[in-house]
Amino acid sequence: MNASTSETQVPFTTIIGLEVHVQLQTLTKLFCGCSTAFGAPPNTQVCPVCLGLPGSLPVMNQRAFRLALKAALALDCNIASFTKWDRKNYFYPDLPKGYQISQFDLPFSMDGTLEVIDPKGTIGPCRVGIVRVHLEEDAGKSMHDETAGSGDTRIDLNRAGTPLCEIVTQPDLRSPQEARLWLNELKLLLVYLGVSDCNMQEGSLRVDANVNLHIPQPDGRIAKTPIVEIKNMNSFRSVERALVYETTRQWGVWQETHAEMGKTPKQTRGWDDPAGVTRAQRHKEESSDYRYFPEPDLVPVTVSSAQQAAVRSEMGEPPVRVRKGLETRWKISAYDADVLVNQGRQLVDYFEELATLIGDGKIASNWLQQDVLRTLNERGGTIEDFPVRPAALAELIARVNAGDFDTSRAREIFSEMLASGRSAADAVLSMGIAVVGDDELVALCRDILAANPKIVADVKGGKEQAAAGLIGHAKKKNPNINPGKVRTICIDLIRAMQ
Amino acid sequence: MQPADLSAIDLVAAVRQGDLSAVQCTEAFLNRIQYCNGAINAFLNVDRAGALACAESIDVRRRSGQPLGPLAGLPVAVKDALCTADLPTTAASKILENFRPPYDAFVVSRLRQADAVIVGKTNMDEFAMGGSNENSAFGPVHNPWDFSRAPGGSSGGSAACVAADMTPVAIGSDTGGSIRQPAGLCGITGLKPTYGRVSRRGLIAFASSLDQIGPMARSAADCALVLETIAGHDPGDSTSLTDAVPRYTSLLEQPLAGVRVGRVPEHFAAGLDPEVAKGVEEAFAVLKAAGATVHDIAMPHAKYGVATYYLVAPCEASSNLARYDGAHYGHRASAKPSSAFESPLIEMYCRSRAEGFGPEVKRRIMLGTYALSSGYYDAYYAKALKVRRLIRQDYLDAFEHVDLIGGPVSATPAFKLGEKTGDPLAMYLVDLYTVSTNLAGVGGISFPCGFTKSGLPIGFQLQAPALGEPLLLRASDRFQRLTDWHLRRPPNLTALCTPKG
Numbered sequence: 001m002n003a004s005t006s007e008t009q010v011p012f013t014t015i016i017g018l019e020v021h022v023q024l025q026t027l028t029k030l031f032c033g034c035s036t037a038f039g040a041p042p043n044t045q046v047c048p049v050c051l052g053l054p055g056s057l058p059v060m061n062q063r064a065f066r067l068a069l070k071a072a073l074a075l076d077c078n079i080a081s082f083t084k085w086d087r088k089n090y091f092y093p094d095l096p097k098g099y100q101i102s103q104f105d106l107p108f109s110m111d112g113t114l115e116v117i118d119p120k121g122t123i124g125p126c127r128v129g130i131v132r133v134h135l136e137e138d139a140g141k142s143m144h145d146e147t148a149g150s151g152d153t154r155i156d157l158n159r160a161g162t163p164l165c166e167i168v169t170q171p172d173l174r175s176p177q178e179a180r181l182w183l184n185e186l187k188l189l190l191v192y193l194g195v196s197d198c199n200m201q202e203g204s205l206r207v208d209a210n211v212n213l214h215i216p217q218p219d220g221r222i223a224k225t226p227i228v229e230i231k232n233m234n235s236f237r238s239v240e241r242a243l244v245y246e247t248t249r250q251w252g253v254w255q256e257t258h259a260e261m262g263k264t265p266k267q268t269r270g271w272d273d274p275a276g277v278t279r280a281q282r283h284k285e286e287s288s289d290y291r292y293f294p295e296p297d298l299v300p301v302t303v304s305s306a307q308q309a310a311v312r313s314e315m316g317e318p319p320v321r322v323r324k325g326l327e328t329r330w331k332i333s334a335y336d337a338d339v340l341v342n343q344g345r346q347l348v349d350y351f352e353e354l355a356t357l358i359g360d361g362k363i364a365s366n367w368l369q370q371d372v373l374r375t376l377n378e379r380g381g382t383i384e385d386f387p388v389r390p391a392a393l394a395e396l397i398a399r400v401n402a403g404d405f406d407t408s409r410a411r412e413i414f415s416e417m418l419a420s421g422r423s424a425a426d427a428v429l430s431m432g433i434a435v436v437g438d439d440e441l442v443a444l445c446r447d448i449l450a451a452n453p454k455i456v457a458d459v460k461g462g463k464e465q466a467a468a469g470l471i472g473h474a475k476k477k478n479p480n481i482n483p484g485k486v487r488t489i490c491i492d493l494i495r496a497m498q
Numbered sequence: 499m500q501p502a503d504l505s506a507i508d509l510v511a512a513v514r515q516g517d518l519s520a521v522q523c524t525e526a527f528l529n530r531i532q533y534c535n536g537a538i539n540a541f542l543n544v545d546r547a548g549a550l551a552c553a554e555s556i557d558v559r560r561r562s563g564q565p566l567g568p569l570a571g572l573p574v575a576v577k578d579a580l581c582t583a584d585l586p587t588t589a590a591s592k593i594l595e596n597f598r599p600p601y602d603a604f605v606v607s608r609l610r611q612a613d614a615v616i617v618g619k620t621n622m623d624e625f626a627m628g629g630s631n632e633n634s635a636f637g638p639v640h641n642p643w644d645f646s647r648a649p650g651g652s653s654g655g656s657a658a659c660v661a662a663d664m665t666p667v668a669i670g671s672d673t674g675g676s677i678r679q680p681a682g683l684c685g686i687t688g689l690k691p692t693y694g695r696v697s698r699r700g701l702i703a704f705a706s707s708l709d710q711i712g713p714m715a716r717s718a719a720d721c722a723l724v725l726e727t728i729a730g731h732d733p734g735d736s737t738s739l740t741d742a743v744p745r746y747t748s749l750l751e752q753p754l755a756g757v758r759v760g761r762v763p764e765h766f767a768a769g770l771d772p773e774v775a776k777g778v779e780e781a782f783a784v785l786k787a788a789g790a791t792v793h794d795i796a797m798p799h800a801k802y803g804v805a806t807y808y809l810v811a812p813c814e815a816s817s818n819l820a821r822y823d824g825a826h827y828g829h830r831a832s833a834k835p836s837s838a839f840e841s842p843l844i845e846m847y848c849r850s851r852a853e854g855f856g857p858e859v860k861r862r863i864m865l866g867t868y869a870l871s872s873g874y875y876d877a878y879y880a881k882a883l884k885v886r887r888l889i890r891q892d893y894l895d896a897f898e899h900v901d902l903i904g905g906p907v908s909a910t911p912a913f914k915l916g917e918k919t920g921d922p923l924a925m926y927l928v929d930l931y932t933v934s935t936n937l938a939g940v941g942g943i944s945f946p947c948g949f950t951k952s953g954l955p956i957g958f959q960l961q962a963p964a965l966g967e968p969l970l971l972r973a974s975d976r977f978q979r980l981t982d983w984h985l986r987r988p989p990n991l992t993a994l995c996t997p998k999g
Contacts, residue, residue: 098820291870296707
């Protein structure tokens, strides 16, 4: 929390850096042909290579490398022309080879940035440096079966060898809210690029956070609290909550102990979401020496500028540019553009198709946000499967614009279109809605005026809002009338009486 | 004529022409194995039934006029470091006792596709770590020339197998001399190809950046025949070379006139057995007589070869062998709950590894783990990589001036079993002349160039630039056309092998 921008002034600056692991959207693993599909029965997506059987050798998945390259280019990283693989040696039951193939001193990309602007304006623009992006294989999964009381651990190696992109940021984030905002933008970017589905529930995106406090001292020195690494956060909301908790905790510890960085080893704490606290994890001093050395079973990878250009050309627009594009092309607010873009590329495509058909971005945006998104939230599903396609919705909106019916009537028609899959015209027919002709409407209005002298008198007396009472009577006579039109006609007729 | 008297090339021709059936051929060698192996212990596993079934199917196909592979009917023994789907694969380690891989090594598949008959798996130093075959968990191999002596290692079983005519050819692997040194000590011909020429897929890794599979046979021509089958690109081994494989057997005819052979004077310094020195010098004379010229060359960093090798290889091995934990396959220690361990799982790991690995393997795992540890990495592993580059450069520089480098394979002829087992450092020095080839990634061949007065073979080594196998084989073949050392057989072997009582 930066003292100058936070609501409640605090006498310290929060320093946050993130380590994000993203599972790449490949069909097969990083070094073998096994499927990466989520949810298969344990140990059914394995082969000698990802099981680490004697004599097996890895072969790099070219698509995984291209996807990782795409991510790094989108994060504005420098791409190394020469990169190699290293073995990270550690012993764990879900790591079949006893080492993980990763990248140590020559990652394929370094020195990038990703800037985020909060459309709500509550947080200033934050520009976060990327230390490095590298590619590595995932380990298997250990499932601790404590329910049986036996303390058994079961190993599922389906995930072993899945391609992961590790993104390490500079400690450039200054508040838990910033961290969450930035992670949202990173996720959106990776999803837009097709690099990852970033599904946190399935473990496609995992975040660890490093956090400490910088506390100005009376003598002008900055005291720094020991850096804590927080693990086990299962959503961006958890990341924000864990960081808020940890900031407060560190401030409390500081006030008690005045312990500074370097005096104690870096601590790892796990986030306990239900309890809302971080807890110290057992130290694993011996595992910190990974004995990295170059992986002799793989050859170094060279990346030419032509390859970079090819990846760039298939990259598509990042969300930040899509937002700007929507604002300028369709004259919608930054806020609205943000809401639409956050829903993903497919929704943006739907919006643009609709806006083009009706020739109005604002109306298209309103319909999407108020009706389409609400429906999606209620019913689930994706915009690609949404039964009302842009053309059908555009037809409905055109009828509203033509004054055939008002918005609330249009919403009923929209519901019918959703339920039946009918076009706007067919839905109107099936609902028995007949458009009331102008002459018919004037005649109807005359009838109501004749039957409601009190209201007519009120309107005459200057209480124009009394005309609303006429609309109810009109609707009783004919449910298909356009209330706005009725109101206008009635007032005109009353004025003509005078 | 007995099949054992024929070269591999002639055997294959005889089977193809129908002069000899594959079954006859296979049976002859299986019988020889049955007779000799008890005394020599070259085999860890003999697949009599499988070999005969394979031979039978070859004969059936030949009789019905179907095409046969280039090695049809040729009995081959395979070092137990190569995975075979139908036979246990142990790398001579207790930790892999009874392990059956679910797949064949690339080389084994190639041999099968070529209709070779795989007769069994040969003994070796555990995980190919050793130079005497005494590190096998299943007993040492005895040198057919003198049963009280070591056959060399680590491919000692393959070397002894060929030397005792138990198969005409065998497959070995060479990480620091493991094909060439036992070939030299057993009086046969062994080729370590250029790194990447033969796929390592399915070879149980010792030191991945050094390991290379190669043929062992009675002659260079027979090695050429086998190499044609096992060499070539494998998309499943990222380090395998894509260069086309020449027909090595058809490139043997060209004479040696004008070929420049380098001689490293330091090879003849103190420590080289005088009889070996004499044999090696005479080999240079034979090459000269064949039209080659001999030139003294400098290999300034060769003296650091052993030190470099014994850092690089154990470092890689410490990582390669981390997977043997008793959990998924191989030896698992029985549960014996004790409070000495953090958990029953940790105890199972620790005891499985303690029981499963032999002392030399443990020593190298510890050496490698130590050398890669933070604080030591720069002083050991990183420095070893730098020296490795210098050694590689020595070779590049030398090959500016010469086409081949000749010299001894090992400093002494076969030594006594047990002679060096108490002194690991003395054992490491048996690799003195061979490790640099692997560090440089080039090819080398060894073949007999004489015998000591006591009747032990003396080996000669030739090394060539990367992908110089055609010249290595041609020069060796030419040498073997002018000499008959490679045709000599251990005397009285049959009598010595006769089971007592």
